[in-house]
Amino acid sequence: MSDAVRTHALVKRFGQQIAVAGVDLVVPAGSFAGLVGPNGAGKTTTLSMITGLLRPDGGSAEVDGFHVWRDPVEVKARIGVLPEGLRLFERLSGRELLLYNGRLRGIPKADVEQRAAELLAVMDLTGAADKLVVDYSTGMRKKIGLAAALLHNPSVLFLDEPFEGVDPVSADTLTEVLRRYTASGSTVIFSSHVMDLVERLCDWVSVMSAGHIVAQGPLADVRGDRPSLNQAFLELVGRSAHTGGPGLSWLGARPSEPRP
Numbered sequence: 001m002s003d004a005v006r007t008h009a010l011v012k013r014f015g016q017q018i019a020v021a022g023v024d025l026v027v028p029a030g031s032f033a034g035l036v037g038p039n040g041a042g043k044t045t046t047l048s049m050i051t052g053l054l055r056p057d058g059g060s061a062e063v064d065g066f067h068v069w070r071d072p073v074e075v076k077a078r079i080g081v082l083p084e085g086l087r088l089f090e091r092l093s094g095r096e097l098l099l100y101n102g103r104l105r106g107i108p109k110a111d112v113e114q115r116a117a118e119l120l121a122v123m124d125l126t127g128a129a130d131k132l133v134v135d136y137s138t139g140m141r142k143k144i145g146l147a148a149a150l151l152h153n154p155s156v157l158f159l160d161e162p163f164e165g166v167d168p169v170s171a172d173t174l175t176e177v178l179r180r181y182t183a184s185g186s187t188v189i190f191s192s193h194v195m196d197l198v199e200r201l202c203d204w205v206s207v208m209s210a211g212h213i214v215a216q217g218p219l220a221d222v223r224g225d226r227p228s229l230n231q232a233f234l235e236l237v238g239r240s241a242h243t244g245g246p247g248l249s250w251l252g253a254r255p256s257e258p259r260p
């Protein structure tokens with residue numbers, strides 16, 4: 001099987017801090033892949049470098065065999081991205097946003113209109129299609145962002161925390177859309193902190209901690225003989241040494257006698 005994404009010794013520094021410290025991320029084509037790790041592990045920075053949003057200080061990244069920084073046009077034609085803190089054109093309606101994105105991608109007008117209508121329906125946004133994006137809720141913004149990322153039928157889809165702020169019914173819908181998408185051979189890579197979700201959806205997992213990949217492979221291999229992916233995650237990244245330790249003794253303590 002070929003790789004949808006492969007990075008080699010990817011590095012990013014912010015001043016003195018090394019956010020990504022030589023990452024070799026591999027995601028086979030057709031995977032539903034999860035990128036997990038504690039806060040500040042370097043997931044967003046890694047995804048930003050792979051999608052061409054942030055220039056690496058070292059190493060390389062390839063998508064579908066194309067070098068992200070040498071062949072940016074080839075790469076951008078093949079990827080869809082739902083970044084963290086996505087900025088949208090607030091003064092367009094949801095429908096206009098999709099039509100605009102489709103035209104930017106060079107898709108013929110009639111095709112864009114048909115795809116936009118279908119995506120709005122699947123995302124349960126038909127009723128809000130003519131509402132301005134500025135008036136969308138957090139979950140609606142995620143859904144219209146995902147619709148925009150899917151419109152040109154990318155072969156690899158990158159999603160940063162796609163389910164954050166999305167209600168369970170909509171999350172179910174998104175899951176179905178993404179499952180259908182990977183079943184046809186396309187690849188999804190998403191970052192998440194919700195281990196149950198990753199365990200339920202993904203067949204491939206990469207675990208990051210402090211700028212490094214600490215485990216990577218098919219879900220069953222990463223989980224090993226632990227009862228859950230969550231347990232494996234806690235062991236791999238090292239549970240905080242402070243949990244249950246000294247400190248915070250004042251928290252929750254109440255004076256036994258009322259003060260006079």
Ligand SMILES: Nc1ncnc2c1ncn2[C@@H]1O[C@H](COP(=O)(O)OP(=O)(O)OP(=O)(O)O)[C@@H](O)[C@H]1O
Binds near residue numbers: 017018042043044
């Ligand atoms: N623009 C920036 N300037 C300075 N430091 C940054 C910048 N972006 C990220 N960092 C630092 O790099 C490290 C990795 O951040 P990153 O956002 O990639 O982590 P993450 O794994 O996505 O975290 P989270 O799960 O909390 O979103 C963090 O220590 C963060 O403070």
